[in-house]
Amino acid sequence: MTTMTLVGQQRFAFDRQRVIATIFVMLGLVDIFVFGLYSNGDSVFTFTLNGAAVSVPNLVMAAAPVCYGLGALTVVLGFVYAGMRLKKLPQRLVAGTVTLAFVVAFLVWSDAGRFPLPFVSLMQSTMLASIPLVLGALSGCLCERSGVINIAIEGQLLLGAFAGAVIASAFGSLWFGLLSGSLAGGLLAILLGVFAIRYMVDQIILGVVLNVFASGLTGYLYDQALVPYQTRLNSPSTFSPVKIPVLGDIPIIGPILFDSTIFLYMTYAAVALVHIGLFKTRWGLRVRAVGEHPTAADTVGIRVLWTRYRNVIIGGLVAGIGGASLSIGSVGSFGKDMSSGQGYIALAAMIFGRWTPLGATGAALLFGFSVACANVLGTIGCPIPSDFLLMLPYVATIIAVAGFVGRSQAPKADGQPYVKS
Amino acid sequence: MSENDSGPATSQPSVASDRGTVEAPEAAPSPADALSSKGPGAGIALLNAVLEGSSTVVTILAIILAVVIGGLLIAFTSPQVLHAWSHVFSAPGAAFSQAWDVAASAYSAMFEGAIINPHTISAAFHGGSTAAIFNPLSETTVNATPLILAGLAVALAFRAGMFNIGATGQFIGGAFIAGWIGFAVSLPIVIHVVVAVIGGFVGGAIIGAFVGDLKARTGAHEVIVTIMLNYVMEYLLLFLLGLAVFRASGSPNPISPQVMNSAMLPLLAGHNLRINAGFLVALAAAAAVAWLLNRTTLGFELRTVGANQNAARAAGMSPEKTWVRVMLICGGLAGLAGASVVLGSDFALTPQIYGTYGIDAITVALLGRAKPGGVVLAALLYGSLNAGSVTMQAQTQIPVDIATVIQALIVLFVAAPPFVREVFHLRARRGAAEGQLLAKGWSS
Numbered sequence: 001m002t003t004m005t006l007v008g009q010q011r012f013a014f015d016r017q018r019v020i021a022t023i024f025v026m027l028g029l030v031d032i033f034v035f036g037l038y039s040n041g042d043s044v045f046t047f048t049l050n051g052a053a054v055s056v057p058n059l060v061m062a063a064a065p066v067c068y069g070l071g072a073l074t075v076v077l078g079f080v081y082a083g084m085r086l087k088k089l090p091q092r093l094v095a096g097t098v099t100l101a102f103v104v105a106f107l108v109w110s111d112a113g114r115f116p117l118p119f120v121s122l123m124q125s126t127m128l129a130s131i132p133l134v135l136g137a138l139s140g141c142l143c144e145r146s147g148v149i150n151i152a153i154e155g156q157l158l159l160g161a162f163a164g165a166v167i168a169s170a171f172g173s174l175w176f177g178l179l180s181g182s183l184a185g186g187l188l189a190i191l192l193g194v195f196a197i198r199y200m201v202d203q204i205i206l207g208v209v210l211n212v213f214a215s216g217l218t219g220y221l222y223d224q225a226l227v228p229y230q231t232r233l234n235s236p237s238t239f240s241p242v243k244i245p246v247l248g249d250i251p252i253i254g255p256i257l258f259d260s261t262i263f264l265y266m267t268y269a270a271v272a273l274v275h276i277g278l279f280k281t282r283w284g285l286r287v288r289a290v291g292e293h294p295t296a297a298d299t300v301g302i303r304v305l306w307t308r309y310r311n312v313i314i315g316g317l318v319a320g321i322g323g324a325s326l327s328i329g330s331v332g333s334f335g336k337d338m339s340s341g342q343g344y345i346a347l348a349a350m351i352f353g354r355w356t357p358l359g360a361t362g363a364a365l366l367f368g369f370s371v372a373c374a375n376v377l378g379t380i381g382c383p384i385p386s387d388f389l390l391m392l393p394y395v396a397t398i399i400a401v402a403g404f405v406g407r408s409q410a411p412k413a414d415g416q417p418y419v420k421s
Numbered sequence: 422m423s424e425n426d427s428g429p430a431t432s433q434p435s436v437a438s439d440r441g442t443v444e445a446p447e448a449a450p451s452p453a454d455a456l457s458s459k460g461p462g463a464g465i466a467l468l469n470a471v472l473e474g475s476s477t478v479v480t481i482l483a484i485i486l487a488v489v490i491g492g493l494l495i496a497f498t499s500p501q502v503l504h505a506w507s508h509v510f511s512a513p514g515a516a517f518s519q520a521w522d523v524a525a526s527a528y529s530a531m532f533e534g535a536i537i538n539p540h541t542i543s544a545a546f547h548g549g550s551t552a553a554i555f556n557p558l559s560e561t562t563v564n565a566t567p568l569i570l571a572g573l574a575v576a577l578a579f580r581a582g583m584f585n586i587g588a589t590g591q592f593i594g595g596a597f598i599a600g601w602i603g604f605a606v607s608l609p610i611v612i613h614v615v616v617a618v619i620g621g622f623v624g625g626a627i628i629g630a631f632v633g634d635l636k637a638r639t640g641a642h643e644v645i646v647t648i649m650l651n652y653v654m655e656y657l658l659l660f661l662l663g664l665a666v667f668r669a670s671g672s673p674n675p676i677s678p679q680v681m682n683s684a685m686l687p688l689l690a691g692h693n694l695r696i697n698a699g700f701l702v703a704l705a706a707a708a709a710v711a712w713l714l715n716r717t718t719l720g721f722e723l724r725t726v727g728a729n730q731n732a733a734r735a736a737g738m739s740p741e742k743t744w745v746r747v748m749l750i751c752g753g754l755a756g757l758a759g760a761s762v763v764l765g766s767d768f769a770l771t772p773q774i775y776g777t778y779g780i781d782a783i784t785v786a787l788l789g790r791a792k793p794g795g796v797v798l799a800a801l802l803y804g805s806l807n808a809g810s811v812t813m814q815a816q817t818q819i820p821v822d823i824a825t826v827i828q829a830l831i832v833l834f835v836a837a838p839p840f841v842r843e844v845f846h847l848r849a850r851r852g853a854a855e856g857q858l859l860a861k862g863w864s865s
Binding site: 195199200201202204205206208209210211212213215216217219220221222223224225341344347348351385387388390391394395397398401402403 | 494498499584586635638639641642644645646648649650652653656657659660663777780781783784787819820822823824825826828829830832833836837839840
């Protein structure tokens with residue numbers, strides 16, 4: 001990142017804080033002048049699913065005033081952000097509030113005067129869409145924190161989905177499918193590791209090529225084997241939702257967070273494990289040392305290459321689970337190129353989250369939300385075309401790399417092969 | 422610069438004089454050196470080049486390795502072969518011959534679809550059409566045209582030290598403008614197609630320049646921006662084709678009207694062959710890029726920036742300006758690729774018009790070692806694989822995706838010369854530190 005900071009020092013006439021504050025104010029103005037002015041009538045959010053034990057009353061709001069209020073709040077927060085030297089935690093709180101206000105204003109506006117918005121099912125599909133993104137982004141974190149760039153997340157998801165569907169179908173065991181999906185992601189990761197670490201291939205090129213390879217291989221096998229033997233090889237069932245006792249019965253939160261397939265619970269566990277592992281344990285300290293300054297890590301006796309291999313492979317295993325969730329988590333069969341760019345969204349989420357597991361998870365949830373919106377809002381007649389909602393994660397990432405993470409943040413030795421001198 | 426770099430026609434993948442940023446410096450003589458230096462030592466030098474695996478040798482071995490692995494994949498996913506192998510102990514010969522037959526028939530069908538089909542020659546003697554003889558080659562050029570142009574878009578960026586993954590987005594930008602001019606604007610004959618092609622260049626250049634500008638202004642990494650822009654452009658295309666203005670009247674699908682005859686790239690060899698002027702545009706573009714790189718100030722600047730940004734800055738060049746200019750040209754080239762598809766082979770905009778050209782372009786640029794002549798050769802190879810695999814699927818029911826697998830493997834191996842050397846037990850290069858210069862990571 002040395003050169004990039006150099007560029008930054010020379011070219012940056014404005015500081016980051018002001019850029020972010022400007023973005024906040026602009027978001028607030030959008031809240032007021034787009035969402036507020038163009039809202040007619042009431043927005044209705046429903047919170048009760050069919051057949052729920054406890055019924056929660058619907059939330060009915062006059063759309064325009066809500067948008068004005070949220071917009072005003074955002075603008076004020078923007079000026080606060082620009083004018084005051086906030087500490088890290090308040091900064092994040094402000095950013096979170098602004099995002100939340102924008103999302104709520106958007107939902108209120110898109111629902112104004114239309115069918116009631118099924119909030120719980122919107123959030124459920126958000127969680128569902130986020131699973132592969134979160135797991136993929138965690139895979140990215142694990143690899144890149146140890147200094148190996150992982151663009152092959154897309155391929156890992158795709159192979160995971162393929163192996164999950166085929167093995168679950170052939171052996172009639174979903175758990176076996178899940179395990180194979182994970183292992184398939186791990187296998188691609190081994191290729192990534194060997195070619196990146198041992199043969200020192202440019203890791204960005206390598207990732208792109210591995211994605212093409214995975215796409216070609218699964219596409220080939222799909223046409224060659226899965227189409228003719230559809231019933232035997234490509235008809236797995238899907239994991240059924242498991243409701244967690246007590247927690248699952250909480251209104252609103254329960255159905256969203258605690259009444260889902262094993263994949264969602266594994267995702268929770270993975271996020272927690274990766275976060276704690278990377279930032280609270282000796283293991284994580286060593287991994288980060290290898291990613292930041294491999295020579296120093298080597299000097300104190302950390303095995304650099306071994307650490308990288310291990311992390312890349314663990315990452316692949318995690319992403320493979322995410323891939324399996326695509327085929328045996330919800331759809332129930334493998335389709336050609338079914339990962340459809342989600343690996344790249346996961347990469348974006350990791351960058352958006354500044355190479356931290358929690359940040360990446362937050363970004364992945366946001367991106368999952370925009371995907372869910374594209375699916376759900378279409379049914380209630382949202383005025384924004386779903387294409388633009390699907391575009392949102394990518395646009396947000398461009399804005400983010402230009403404004404927030406354009407300078408530094410990647411682990412220092414990320415992408416550089418280590419040669420013992 | 423030697424005579425090797427004057428244009429695509431003469432630039433075989435010789436590496437002696439003109440090294441790209443994607444290639445490590447070499448201590449050992451390359452075969453071009455070996456061949457050109459006449460004298461008693463030439464034979465030994467050539468032998469050394471082979472044994473040490475110069476980049477040309479590595480490329481050839483990588484292709485061989487990929488084709489062999491592809492053949493194994495074809496053989497061992499075929500039901501007949503698997504059936505034969507289930508009786509491997511009672512009839513081992515049948516198992517091996519069956520595997521060989523399946524792979525061989527697949528590859529020969531691929532060859533017939535990409536280069537020449539012997540049956541068409543004998544048919545021509547018995548009153549068949551002579552055009553049929555050249556049909557495979559014509560298909561290869563049609564497939565190669567967008568790959569050359571998009572490959573150049575990636576290769577040129579490589580030379581400036583940038584990684585352009587965004588050929589897909591730039592392709593869409595170019596295809597859209599070219600297509601729109603083609604079906605919505607009425608212009609006189611010749612002028613129409615020229616304007617549409619220029620429109621394609623402009624459409625891609627806008628997207629490319631945006632990337633370069635963003636990198637120059639904010640330091641946003643072009644890899645991330647281009648990946649994201651690809652998807653933005655894909656959804657934008659889907660959205661635009663959903664609008665009534667851009668949709669063919671009466672069509673339920675999001676497909677644009679057909680481009681007018683006056684906007685189609687003229688066919689070069691009669692109505693039975695699809696080879697069109699787009700191929701000439703692609704060759705001209707390759708020659709132009711070679712000229713730009715080796716004979717112009719901008720080319721010198723971009724190679725300097727690619728080799729060492731700080732040195733370039735110290736020498737008074739502005740890497741930022743170079744990034745913007747280079748990405749503008751790269752985007753334009755990818756846009757031309759889009760124009761060549763919409764005006765030369767597809768004739769209408771569809772939501773999937775971008776295909777896999779953008780990603781294939783990366784592999785083409787790598788295989789061509791980021792040199793214009795190399796890109797043309799690599800694109801012809803990939804074009805022939807693509808064209809051949811269609812025939813292969815028709816004749817042997819083996820899915821076309823095998824071409825993708827082979828292409829990915831070729832590039833994987835080409836990018837890892839030490840791996841190829843290990844596989845073929847070649848000597849290690851003397852003093853060559855391959856790989857270290859190749860890999861730059863996010864910090865480039």
